Amino acid sequence: MKNINSLRVFKRNENEPNPEGEFVLYWMQINRRLHYNFALEYAVAWANKLGKPLLVFEALSCDYPWRTARTHWFIMQGMAEHQEIAEKEGFNYYSFLEEEAGEYPALFRELAAKSCLVVTDEYPIFIMRKRNESIPQTLDVPYYSIDSNGIIPMKMTDKAPYSAYIFRKTMQKQFRHCFEHPPKENPLADLQNRDMVQLGESVTQKYPDAKTAGRFSKEWLAGIDVDQSVKPLAIEGTRKAGLERTTQFLEFDLKAYDEERNDPDTEGTSRLSPWLHFGKISEHELVDHALRRQPRDWSRDTLKPQNGKRDGFFGGETGIEAWLDELITWREVGFHFAHHTPNYDQFESLPDWAQETLTEHEADPRPVVYTYEQLANAETEDDIWNAAQRQLVREGRIHNYLRMLWGKKVLQWTPDARTALDYLIRLNNIYAIDGRDPNSYSGIFWIFGRFDRAWGPERKIFGKVRYMTSDSTRKKVKIKEYLKKYARF
Ligand SMILES: Cc1cc2nc3c(=O)[nH]c(=O)nc-3n(C[C@H](O)[C@H](O)[C@H](O)COP(=O)(O)OP(=O)(O)OC[C@H]3O[C@@H](n4cnc5c(N)ncnc54)[C@H](O)[C@@H]3O)c2cc1C
Incomplete structure (x- = not known):
């Protein structure tokens, strides 16, 4: 049988490897790890095939949507850890923390031009999706994005699963085969050409690596144009x-x-x-x-x-x-x-029944309407909701069960579903450290009916979309200590 992992490979252009290239470039965009990483494994295999060294390039832009000191610091900690490992183990690693928008893409272009080919991470949303769709057409070398996201390769399904039940059916059929073709624990151990890559002053002076430039620090971060009010967390991004x-x-x-x-x-x-x-x-x-x-x-x-x-x-x-x-x-x-689903973040990506019922109930009067700022500041009449929002602001997460209630209430408190979606996406992706993820959109759009079915009785505002209340939550789960813990910011 064909190796299942060939389904992880997305060949993004038709270019031939550049024989004059100095190295194979692995551009680590989202799966920021050196272990159990199919993309890194694929890049090592290419380097070995061409007899070239490998350069691992990891960077962080300063103009991505919903950027905060919180996400920046988490990513920076992981990059500093990689820097240390690279120095100890002696492989080529270049880290870059952008100070001015445009530097990062310019550096990437210089590195790609020096390379034989580019390997990167496949990711179905956010800036990575856009980059992987547009950049390959502008390069002279091959560009492969590799799906190292989960057990079941994304190419294995031929359309968007309508529900978790439908996806689970596929998963159950394919799990064993996929699980028995795992990524290698330490793909870099297989790298044959261990020459050090010399990038030259045109690169290293113009775009100094994060360590040499002294950028792995909170002082540096304080000067960057990210939302500084969303503070770094106690947990580490390593x-x-x-x-x-x-x-x-x-x-x-x-x-x-x-x-x-x-x-x-x-x-x-x-x-x-x-x-x-x-x-x-x-x-x-x-x-x-x-x-x-x-x-x-x-x-x-x-x-x-x-x-x-x-x-x-x-x-x-x-x-x-x-x-x-x-x-x-x-x-x-x-x-x-x-x-x-290219429009995964739009109202129109909801199932038809959900769009219809939410639209039918758009004119229903809301018991109360809050602004985005009131929600962000946890200034609602609902103590459970406020506690969940305070946890989100303080700790960058909300307990899973309450995250559902948190979303449902915003649908009830905003003029229409599109506004509710906009507020939820912003709140989640700004404050949550796990935000800007496919699961952010699963969770948020589940509030509005994605992966769910129509429920009765039909209600005001929600229509046939599943309904949740704080009163039933209070009865169903243990929450006393939680409310005390998050009684204030
Ligand atoms: C409104 C809303 C917004 C959400 N936003 C995000 C988000 O931005 N990022 C995010 O990763 N998850 C999100 N979720 C899904 C879920 O709440 C979190 O994945 C989970 O709470 C993370 O906690 P944990 O790691 O302790 O999960 P565990 O319960 O320990 O589960 C292990 C892992 O399984 C996955 N998982 C668990 N529950 C879900 C779920 N319901 N949907 C999808 N994956 C799940 C996650 O990767 C999680 O880390 C959201 C859910 C809702 C209702």
């Missing part, structure tokens, strides 16, 4: 920190995940989404770790597709089964949906 959180979760919370994940007081979820978002850890390695904790008599031979039903596929421990469904089905359905 792979090391992501792996530590992984171990804590697997050791202490995984088995009870199914019972405890909905209680804000318990904090029973992994809190790994920030590291997953920036690609610091790979889904493959997390799934592998979780499956190793199945009971002794469990084996992959027991995996039997359940026709889209969650229970019974992974089997074994209920906590492991529940967590893997979130990590694989719910995480990846968003990647596949966005991959097949």
Whole structure:
């Protein structure tokens, strides 16, 4: 059978490798890791085939949408970690922190011109999607984007999955085959040509690397044009920190995940989404770790597709089964949906029934209408909502269960669904450290009916879209301590 991982390769232009090129360029855009990374593995394979060295290029622009000191610092910490590893292990790594818009693309062009070919990360949304669509046509060398996002390659589905149930059916059929073709743990170990790349002063003086320029610091960050009111977090953007959180979760919370994940007081979820978002850890390695904790008599031979039903596929421990469904089905359905849906961030990408019912109820009077600023400042009449918003501002995240309620209330408190979408996308992508992710759009658009079905009875404002209230949340989950903890900013 054809290697499943060939489905991860997106050949973005028809150029031939430049035989005069000095190196193969791996442009690390979003899966910012040196391990379990199919794109890096592919770049190493090309370097070996051409007998050339490899240059890993990682950078950060200063003009991306919703930029904040919070996201900047998280990414910078990960880059500083890579810089240290590169110095210790002796591979070619160039980090660049942009000070003026335009420097980063100009540097990329210079590096691409010196290269034999470019390999980068495939990603279905945000600036990476746009770059991967437009840049290859402007280069003279080949440009490959590689899908290292999840277990099921995005090319494996032929259209946007309508629901998690439909995607789960595909996942259950394909999981074993895909999982048994994992990325290599340390692809750089296979690199043959270890020559040091000399970029020359025209590059290094004009675009000094982040360390030489002394930019890996909070002082430097304070002078950059990003939203400085959204502060850096206590958690670190390094792979090391992501792996530590992984171990804590697997050791202490995984088995009870199914019972405890909905209680804000318990904090029973992994809190790994920030590291997953920036690609610091790979889904493959997390799934592998979780499956190793199945009971002794469990084996992959027991995996039997359940026709889209969650229970019974992974089997074994209920906590492991529940967590893997979130990590694989719910995480990846968003990647596949966005991959097949260029307007993934627009009202028009909602299912027809949802667009119709929300439009029919557009004129319904709202009990109260809040401005974007009132929402951002947690100035509503609802104590649960305000607590969730304060958690978002303080910690860059909201407990998963409350994140649903948080979204539903904004639909109720804004003049129409399009305004609600606009506010939610802004709040989420500015404050949430895991924002600007395919899952940001899965979660936000789920509020409006994506991946869901029509519900009855039909209600004011929501129409047939699923409804949630703070009162029922208060009855359903343990939230007393949470409300105390986030009573103020
Ligand atoms: C309005 C709204 C906005 C959201 N915005 C984001 C976002 O910006 N970024 C983001 O990563 N997730 C988002 N989600 C999905 C979900 O809330 C988070 O992934 C989850 O809370 C992260 O916490 P955790 O890492 O502890 O998850 P765990 O429960 O430990 O799950 C493990 C991983 O599975 C994935 N996952 C879990 N639940 C979901 C879900 N419902 N949908 C998609 N993937 C899931 C995530 O990658 C998560 O890290 C949003 C949900 C809603 C309702």
